[in-house]
Amino acid sequence: MKSARYFGALTAITLLASACGSDSKSSGGDALTSIGTGEKALNLIVWAGYAEDGTTDPAYNWVKPFQDQSGCVVKSKIAATSDEMFQLMSTGQYDGVSASGDSSVRLIDAGLVSPVNTSLIKNYADLSSFLKDTKYNSSGGKNYGIPHGWGANYLMWNTDEVTTPPDSWNAVFDPASPYSGKVTAYDAPIYIADAALYLKTAQPDLGIDDPYSLNQKQFDASVALLKEQHKVIGEYWNDYTKTMGAFEQGSTVIGTTWQVIKNLASNTDKLQTVIPKEGSTGWSDTWMVSSKAAHPNCMYMWMDYITSPGVQAQVAYYFGEAPANPKACAEINTLYADATHCDVFKATDEAFAKSISFWATPRKECLNGKGSDCVPFVDWIKAWTEIKG
Amino acid sequence: MTATTLPSSPGRSASRWLHRHPRARLVSLIGAPAAWMLVLYVGSLASLFLTSLYRLNEDGSGIDQVIGVQNYRTLIDKSVYLDIAARTIKIAVLVTLLDIVLALPIAFFIAKVVKARWRRLLVAAVLVPLWASYLVKAFSWRAIIGSPGGVLDKTFGFSPNYGEVGLIIVLAYLWLPYMIVPIYSGLERLPDSLLDASSDLGAHFGFTFRKVVLPLLFPSIVAGSVFTFSLSLGDYIAVDLVGGKTQVIGSVVYDNFSADLPFAAAFAVVPVIVMVAYILGIRRTGALENL
Numbered sequence: 001m002k003s004a005r006y007f008g009a010l011t012a013i014t015l016l017a018s019a020c021g022s023d024s025k026s027s028g029g030d031a032l033t034s035i036g037t038g039e040k041a042l043n044l045i046v047w048a049g050y051a052e053d054g055t056t057d058p059a060y061n062w063v064k065p066f067q068d069q070s071g072c073v074v075k076s077k078i079a080a081t082s083d084e085m086f087q088l089m090s091t092g093q094y095d096g097v098s099a100s101g102d103s104s105v106r107l108i109d110a111g112l113v114s115p116v117n118t119s120l121i122k123n124y125a126d127l128s129s130f131l132k133d134t135k136y137n138s139s140g141g142k143n144y145g146i147p148h149g150w151g152a153n154y155l156m157w158n159t160d161e162v163t164t165p166p167d168s169w170n171a172v173f174d175p176a177s178p179y180s181g182k183v184t185a186y187d188a189p190i191y192i193a194d195a196a197l198y199l200k201t202a203q204p205d206l207g208i209d210d211p212y213s214l215n216q217k218q219f220d221a222s223v224a225l226l227k228e229q230h231k232v233i234g235e236y237w238n239d240y241t242k243t244m245g246a247f248e249q250g251s252t253v254i255g256t257t258w259q260v261i262k263n264l265a266s267n268t269d270k271l272q273t274v275i276p277k278e279g280s281t282g283w284s285d286t287w288m289v290s291s292k293a294a295h296p297n298c299m300y301m302w303m304d305y306i307t308s309p310g311v312q313a314q315v316a317y318y319f320g321e322a323p324a325n326p327k328a329c330a331e332i333n334t335l336y337a338d339a340t341h342c343d344v345f346k347a348t349d350e351a352f353a354k355s356i357s358f359w360a361t362p363r364k365e366c367l368n369g370k371g372s373d374c375v376p377f378v379d380w381i382k383a384w385t386e387i388k389g
Numbered sequence: 390m391t392a393t394t395l396p397s398s399p400g401r402s403a404s405r406w407l408h409r410h411p412r413a414r415l416v417s418l419i420g421a422p423a424a425w426m427l428v429l430y431v432g433s434l435a436s437l438f439l440t441s442l443y444r445l446n447e448d449g450s451g452i453d454q455v456i457g458v459q460n461y462r463t464l465i466d467k468s469v470y471l472d473i474a475a476r477t478i479k480i481a482v483l484v485t486l487l488d489i490v491l492a493l494p495i496a497f498f499i500a501k502v503v504k505a506r507w508r509r510l511l512v513a514a515v516l517v518p519l520w521a522s523y524l525v526k527a528f529s530w531r532a533i534i535g536s537p538g539g540v541l542d543k544t545f546g547f548s549p550n551y552g553e554v555g556l557i558i559v560l561a562y563l564w565l566p567y568m569i570v571p572i573y574s575g576l577e578r579l580p581d582s583l584l585d586a587s588s589d590l591g592a593h594f595g596f597t598f599r600k601v602v603l604p605l606l607f608p609s610i611v612a613g614s615v616f617t618f619s620l621s622l623g624d625y626i627a628v629d630l631v632g633g634k635t636q637v638i639g640s641v642v643y644d645n646f647s648a649d650l651p652f653a654a655a656f657a658v659v660p661v662i663v664m665v666a667y668i669l670g671i672r673r674t675g676a677l678e679n680l
Contacts, residue, residue, distance in 0.1 A: 083647040090647075106648075110451065189644075235551050235633045242630070245531065249538030251550065364447075378445060381648045386469045388636045 029291045031117040031142075032300060039295035042072040042302055045088045045097040047285065049319040050148070050306075051076040060318045062311050070305070072298035081188070081238060089113070092292035095299040098148055100283045101136035101359035102190040106377065108139045109363065113288040115142040120300055123307040127324045130353045135212075135367045136360040137286040145286035146303045147324035149316055151345065152282040152356050153186065153194070154273035156257035158247065169198040169276045172255055173229050180232040184243055184255030187236030189377070189384035190359050194256065194281050195222040195229070197357055201278045210368040211281065212360045219375040219383070226387045236388070247271060259345060260320025275355070282356035310335075322347035434661070441655035452651060460655035470641070474659050477637040480557055481621035485568075487561040488617045489610055492568040497602075499569075500576035501584070515569050523563065527627045530559045534631060551633035559631045560621050567616035575609025576602075611676040618667060622660045 044051055051074060054061030063074050077094065079085040082103035089097050089112045099107055107113045118124045124146060131137075131147035138144055155166060162171075162179065172183050173195065185191055196211035199221055208218050234252055237243035244261045246252035262271045287303045289296060305311055307324060313331035316323035317338065322345035323329070329342035346352040360367050366374040407414045441460055446453045464470045499511045518526065533540045534548050534555045541548035549555040579602065587597040625639025638660055646653040671677060 083644070087647040230634065233634050239629075242531075246535070249532075249535050251535045251538060378649050381645055382652075385473075385636065385641050385644060386467065388634055389469060389472065 029111075029114045031115040032120060032296055033117065035120050035300045036297045038070050038072045038298045038301060040071055040073060040298070042074045042096075042295050042298040043094045044074060044076040044302070045079050045085050045094050046076050047098055047100075047319075048078045048080075050098045050285075050315060052314075052318060057318075060314060062306075062314050066302065066305050066311075070298060070301045072295065072301060074302070082190075086110075086112075089290060092290065094290055095293040095295045096287055096289050096302065098285050099145070099288050100285050102188070102283075102361055104136045104145065104286050104288060105139070105361035105363060105367070107288060108144050109361075112291055113144055114291045114293070114296075116145055116289055116303075118143050118146065121146055121304045121307065123304055123309075123325060126309070126327050127307060128326055128348070128350070128353070130350050131284060131324050134284070134358065134360075136284065136358060137288075145288040146307055148285040148287055148306065149312070149319065149321040149323050150282060150284035150353070150356075150358070151258055151260070151321045152275060152280045152352075153256050154259060154262070154280065155254070155276050156247070156262055156271055156273045157254040158250065158267075159270050159272055161250075161253040165272065165274070166254070167274065167277050169194070169278050170202070171276075172232075173198055173225055175228040175231055177232045179254050181234045182251065182253040183229075183232045183234060184246065184252045185229065185233055185236055186256045187238040189380040190281075191256075192219070192222050192226060192380055192383065192387075193357065193359070193362075195225045197281055198278050199225060209370065210366075211357050212362045213366040213368040213370065213374050214362065215371075215373055216375060219379070223383045223387060227389075230387055230389065258320070263320055263344075275352075279355050279357065282358050284358045316345075316347075317341060321345060322353075437654050437657060437661075440651055441658050443651040443654075445649050445651060460652045463652065464655060464659070470656065473636050473641055474638055476553075476635070477622060477639075477660070478663060480553065480560070480637065481618045483557050484560045484564065484621040485614045485617045487557065488565055488568040489614065491561065491565060492572050492613065493606075496569050496572040496576055500573050500579075501581070512570075512573065515566050515573075519566055524626070526563060527559065527630045530555075530562070530627075531630050534558070551631050553632065553635050556628060556632040556635055559627055560624060561617075563627065564617040564620050567620070568610075568613035571609045571612040571616075572606060575606045579605055607674075608676045611671050611674070615668070615671070619660075619664055622663060 049056075051063055052060040053063035053074070053076075063076070067073055077088060079088055079097075082100050085097055085099055086103045086106055088094060089099075089107055090110070092112075097107070097113075099113075104113075127147050131150065133143065137147065155169060155171065157166060157171070159165075161182070171177070172185065177183060186194070193211035196208055196214055196218060199206055199218070200208040200211065203221065206218050206221055208214065214222065235246065237246070237255075240258060240261050243252065243255070243257065244265050247257075247261070248266050257273065259273060262268055262273050265271055287306065289299050289303075293299055306315065309325055309327035309331045312323040312325040312328035313335055315321075316328055317332050317336055322342070323332075326342070326348045329347060332341045333339045342348060362374060362377050362380055364374055364376045365372045407417070440452075442456045442458065443452050443454050444457060444459055445451075464474075495515070499508060499515070503511060531551075534550060536542040536548035536550035539548050539550075549558060583601055583605075584597060587601050588594075592600070623639055625637060625643050628635055628637050628640055638656060642653045642657050645656070668677075
């Protein structure tokens with residue numbers, strides 16, 4: 001009798017706990033038709049360095065001017081990974097997010113973000129056209145966000161150790177690599193696309209078209225390649241300071257990287273980056289509005305502010321990325337006397353941007369529109385665990 | 390001056406009422422902490438277990454609240470998850486053993502060898518690393534064991550580098566105070582006269598240690614091992630920083646929790662089961678009664 005009572009209490013608690021968790025699938029709602037009065041507050045989920053308020057470095061503060069002109073007090077939450085961003089967005093407590101492609105499609109599909117009325121963003125017209133209406137920021141003919149900035153995943157090596165400059169991703173996928181134990185790779189399921197991109201050229205008979213739209217056979221081949229690669233990997237990275245340290249110290253000599261890592265490394269003159277002949281994957285970040293946003297007007301004001309040339313210049317220079325707004329290039333020169341930033345990051349090079357396969361969340365309904373038997377992202381995550389063993 | 394002159398206040402009448410109702414007294418005393426314990430502790434565990442029985446819907450965008458054991462089947466069917474679970478337990482066991490070996494002489498030295506006035510200082514010194522952030526310590530170990538180029542490598546020309554060995558060393562360092570403190574307090578309670586008696590009867594130090602000290606210390610060692618074992622079992626941040634490409638249960642849970650919460654919950658149940666089995670095993674030895 002006594003135990004039955006305890007069991008009853010336990011069941012009640014469990015039901016209570018599960019009732020609190022929301023799992024309803026909502027549609028993304030409607031886009032704003034006009035920007036009204038600001039709600040005096042704005043809660044953002046951002047990558048580190050996207051909403052600087054002077055606390056990291058007093059020289060970089062674009063949040064305060066925004067607060068002064070809009071009256072929206074910004075609270076920003078830094079997320080370390082795309083998964084964390086997705087998780088935070090699903091709480092519904094935030095107004096917007098600077099999502100990368102490996103979470104943006106998931107956010108759209110889960111109904112966590114609303115369509116964005118781009119005509120309300122004055123600076124939208126100035127943004128690089130190759131960043132608009134892409135598969136990672138629009139769906140069903142609707143726009144779900146404003147482009148922010150982008151970058152490629154380069155192949156980097158230490159010229160002291162790797163004396164023959166590699167020109168192919170084969171350098172990191174060769175199981176007989178002479179740099180065994182000193183190879184690095186990006187630690188996220190989305191990295192499977194890097195293997196698929198390599199196989200697109202290396203094994204044309206697989207018929208890979210888009211590295212984010214893989215059928216089971218193509219997917220299995222990519223996973224098998226990565227399992228081979230695992231043998232030569234020293235460590236995987238997803239924190240850029242971690243891989244930078246490893247390249248500086250010499251425990252890593254070759255692997256995937258971002259341009260900013262090469263630029264900031266203390267031994268930058270010993271490091272070389274290249275886009276190998278197979279092309280490259282990359283990331284393009286998008287400001288998205290939560291479908292449960294409590295302060296949508298402030299979020300629109302923020303999206304317009306962050307894409308203005310002057311602010312884009314500060315973010316792109318501070319973070320080390322190509323600004324979505326090419327007008328920022330001249331501003332970077334004015335603000336920081338750096339005329340080469342946009343050239344280094346190839347910000348206005350449309351052909352370069354087109355050659356990059358930007359991260360996008362894979363799903364069953366193929367992103368490239370060719371069928372509905374693509375391997376969904378959940379399986380990518382499971383496979384990533386198996387690859388690492 | 391009579392008792393009737395005492396003023397009657399609401400507080401007084403409440404205390405009178407409580408005096409006459411012992412049950413209400415009990416509820417008001419432990420009601421809040423018991424509810425806290427039940428809702429936050431038992432409730433979260435129950436919710437974890439329940440979630441582990443759910444499944445992801447077809448397109449992976451939400452959770453279907455249908456009860457089933459498919460997540461556990463995946464864990465058993467795919468050898469990779471068993472490998473990871475076994476590796477995690479192995480690491481936790483090795484970290485615990487290493488900590489016992491390191492903590493015994495240190496604790497013995499502090500409790501029985503040094504003069505009393507140094508004792509407090511040394512105990513404080515053992516505890517000082519706990520004031521520093523766990524992350525800071527894990528990151529410094531990154532700089533120490535990296536190879537080539539790390540501190541160890543530069544000084545001795547050899548270093549374990551990032552990987553399982555490095556990870557075990559770092560975890561053993563991180564949790565060492567949790568092993569030293571219980572062993573130290575166990576030794577403090579051990580009367581010196583027992584050691585004297587043993588040596589008077591002709592036992593050398595090793596014999597005394599094995600036959601007198603160790604049996605009396607066993608409950609303390611067990612208490613310490615519950616800390617080091619469970620902390621190692623749940624860690625995934627140090628694993629990421631110094632474990633190289635090592636995967637443990639925590640890293641798989643972390644990788645899956647946003648995309649496939651039910652599966653992550655199912656794998657998170659594994660360390661709970663291991664811990665329960667561990668504690669039940671300890672209970673059989675009777676160590677818990679002697680704590």
